[in-house]
Amino acid sequence: MIRFEHVTRRYEPGGRPALDDVTVEFNRGDFVFLIGASGSGKSTLLRMILREGLPQRGKVTVAGQNLGLMLERRVPDYRRSVGMVFQDFRLLPDKTVFDNVAFAMRVIGAKRSQIRERVTSVLERVGLEDLGRRYPHEISGGEQQRAAIARAMVNEPAILLADEPTGNLDPRASDEVMKILRWINASGTTVVMATHDRAIVDRMRRRVVQLHDGALVRDDERGSYDPPRGSHAWTILSEQETSGALRAHDPRPAPAPAAEPAPHTVTADAARSAGEDVPAVASFDSDSESTPEPGTTPEESPAPGEEGIHVSWPDHLRGPQAVVDVPEPTGEFDGAEMPDLDRDGYTEPESGLEPEGEGADPERLRDALRQAVSSHTQMSAGPEGAAEKPRLSWLSHAAGGEVDRQGSAATPAAPGSANDRRDEIEDARLRAQSSEDEPPIHEPDHPASRGQGPRRRLPVPPASPAESATAATPDEGEGPASSDPPSSEPAPPDPASVEPADRDVPEHVPDADRPASAVDAEGEEVADLPPEHHQSDAASPADDPIEHAPPGGSSPDVESPEVPKPRSSASQSTYTDTRRTAEQLGVTGEHRSIWRRLRRNR
Numbered sequence: 028m029i030r031f032e033h034v035t036r037r038y039e040p041g042g043r044p045a046l047d048d049v050t051v052e053f054n055r056g057d058f059v060f061l062i063g064a065s066g067s068g069k070s071t072l073l074r075m076i077l078r079e080g081l082p083q084r085g086k087v088t089v090a091g092q093n094l095g096l097m098l099e100r101r102v103p104d105y106r107r108s109v110g111m112v113f114q115d116f117r118l119l120p121d122k123t124v125f126d127n128v129a130f131a132m133r134v135i136g137a138k139r140s141q142i143r144e145r146v147t148s149v150l151e152r153v154g155l156e157d158l159g160r161r162y163p164h165e166i167s168g169g170e171q172q173r174a175a176i177a178r179a180m181v182n183e184p185a186i187l188l189a190d191e192p193t194g195n196l197d198p199r200a201s202d203e204v205m206k207i208l209r210w211i212n213a214s215g216t217t218v219v220m221a222t223h224d225r226a227i228v229d230r231m232r233r234r235v236v237q238l239h240d241g242a243l244v245r246d247d248e249r250g251s252y253d254p255p256r257g258s259h260a261w262t263i264l265s266e267q268e269t270s271g272a273l274r275a276h277d278p279r280p281a282p283a284p285a286a287e288p289a290p291h292t293v294t295a296d297a298a299r300s301a302g303e304d305v306p307a308v309a310s311f312d313s314d315s316e317s318t319p320e321p322g323t324t325p326e327e328s329p330a331p332g333e334e335g336i337h338v339s340w341p342d343h344l345r346g347p348q349a350v351v352d353v354p355e356p357t358g359e360f361d362g363a364e365m366p367d368l369d370r371d372g373y374t375e376p377e378s379g380l381e382p383e384g385e386g387a388d389p390e391r392l393r394d395a396l397r398q399a400v401s402s403h404t405q406m407s408a409g410p411e412g413a414a415e416k417p418r419l420s421w422l423s424h425a426a427g428g429e430v431d432r433q434g435s436a437a438t439p440a441a442p443g444s445a446n447d448r449r450d451e452i453e454d455a456r457l458r459a460q461s462s463e464d465e466p467p468i469h470e471p472d473h474p475a476s477r478g479q480g481p482r483r484r485l486p487v488p489p490a491s492p493a494e495s496a497t498a499a500t501p502d503e504g505e506g507p508a509s510s511d512p513p514s515s516e517p518a519p520p521d522p523a524s525v526e527p528a529d530r531d532v533p534e535h536v537p538d539a540d541r542p543a544s545a546v547d548a549e550g551e552e553v554a555d556l557p558p559e560h561h562q563s564d565a566a567s568p569a570d571d572p573i574e575h576a577p578p579g580g581s582s583p584d585v586e587s588p589e590v591p592k593p594r595s596s597a598s599q600s601t602y603t604d605t606r607r608t609a610e611q612l613g614v615t616g617e618h619r620s621i622w623r624r625l626r627r628n629r
């Protein structure tokens with residue numbers, strides 16, 4: 028589902044690679060812990076899945092879509108099919124909890140009634156039903172993270188990326204968050220979580236992928252935080268430990284050197300060619316992009332020319348394979364919180380939207396794209412829709428087995444409920460079990476304890492004619508959008524003037540591929556807002572035509588995203604954070620009012 032093939036990523040020409048020839052694959056329904064010392068490349072890897080940064084060498088593929096060939100105007104849509112949560116929550120500070128979650132639905136043009144119903148359900152699911160009217164600063168860190176998860180999941184993405192989601196939380200709040208992530212994963216959502224939390228990794232015994240200095244040094248199916256004694260990773264870390272380089276990040280005593288290193292489970296090492304020279308200057312390896320790798324299937328590696336128009340969407344990505352991977356591997360759970368997927372009808376394979384191989388009909392793919400966008404808004408599929416296309420909703424799935432396909436009557440395990448108590452008991456049992464094996468160690472030098480806030484700015488996709496030339500080819504058959512002149516584009520964020528500190532090395536994203544049209548709640552392309560809708564801030568939503576104008580003005584019932592209004596004297600950091608959050612939620616260029624106001628609020 029997510030595949031890195033010999034991916035090398037440098038932030039600076041000639042600098043040390045943040046990712047160094049990484050080859051790894053995450054499958055549907057996986058729960059993966061991504062571990063490694065600070066600076067080892069975990070966040071970089073996650074951000075590359077979100078298509079924030081492209082490799083200088085190698086290829087990142089998600090559901091058959093080569094992200095290096097994805098057009099810029101497709102990126103917002105793509106990001107909506109990937110949820111992401113962060114250590115520092117990144118809630119919009121001037122929005123209530125409810126509105127923060129609703130924002131992700133407004134971005135896709137969902138109807139008010141859908142938003143109301145869906146957000147209410149999601150907040151119940153994460154135990155925040157009573158806190159919807161509060162602002163982020165009025166709730167605890169654990170509650171903020173649950174709100175952030177609710178926002179990431181409200182559109183039912185197929186992939187959830189979590190970058191140290193428990194890093195700022197105490198153990199109890201961490202447990203709540205992990206419980207929710209387990210539920211989400213149990214619904215078939217692929218979860219990739221970067222963490223330094225040894226206790227959590229050791230307790231859950233899921234797949235562990237370890238990075239070290241940008242290289243993948245371990246990939247264990249049911250791993251613990253520490254690499255197996257004698258393994259390749261263990262040897263490397265031991266050497267580092269001896270030299271003192273890892274002391275700041277791993278308080279444990281260094282293991283004694285192995286007499287005979289055992290065979291290890293390294294994936295990347297097997298593929299690494301020793302001494303390979305990596306170009307110092309960012310340059311896209313077009314050869315590796317266009318040449319199908321031996322051994323890959325057509326679905327996973329679409330034919331040249333078709334890659335740019337493949338779609339990857341939440342529903343169809345949750346196939347039977349995800350369900351197969353769902354059961355807890357170690358018997359830590361008694362199954363009480365896991366619904367019977369077969370009984371609940373969620374194991375039927377979906378059809379029709381799988382990534383296409385060679386010869387795919389562009390028209391059909393376009394329809395699939397529209398349909399997929401539309402499906403984001405079908406948050407409460409009615410009986411008819413449910414019968415045609417059963418959905419695997421983490422909301423209903425996670426509700427202790429009481430699955431409701433309509434998504435409205437699911438019983439949430441809110442704090443204090445019977446399900447919640449059962450979970451608490453289970454978690455307590457897990458903790459006890461874990462502590463019998465090995466006392467959990469909380470790292471004193473965890474980034475959270477260092478008072479580490481948002482560490483780096485996410486890259487803003489810049490333009491490059493080189494990639495434009497590379498990427499335009501496969502998408503050219505898609506119609507008028509590809510012929511839009513760059514100069515006709517509205518003004519959304521000007522990375523150079525707005526956020527110089529956030530600039531990344533050029534990543535070859537063509538300006539010309541910014542979106543020229545929006546997609547409404549029905550999945551139809553609609554025209555951009557007329558100029559008169561892009562005016563100054565209105566005193567109240569009722570006065571503001573933007574607030575009430577759906578993208579394209581197609582329906583008064585369709586909500587347009589509200590404009591985040593930074594609370595704290597409109598500081599640059601607030602602006603930057605808000606803008607970054609909006610980008611990650613897939614706010615597109617046609618939401619000009621958002622960008623304009625964000626700039627004005629600096």
Ligand SMILES: Nc1ncnc2c1ncn2[C@@H]1O[C@H](COP(=O)(O)OP(=O)(O)OP(=O)(O)O)[C@@H](O)[C@H]1O
Nearest residue numbers: 038045063064065066067068069070071072483484
């Ligand atoms: N925007 C950036 N510009 C330049 N260098 C960067 C940028 N982001 C990350 N790096 C560098 O890339 C390397 C990997 O960083 P990354 O954030 O991926 O590590 P990490 O494992 O997530 O660390 P942590 O556990 O502290 O979050 C580090 O050397 C870091 O300094």
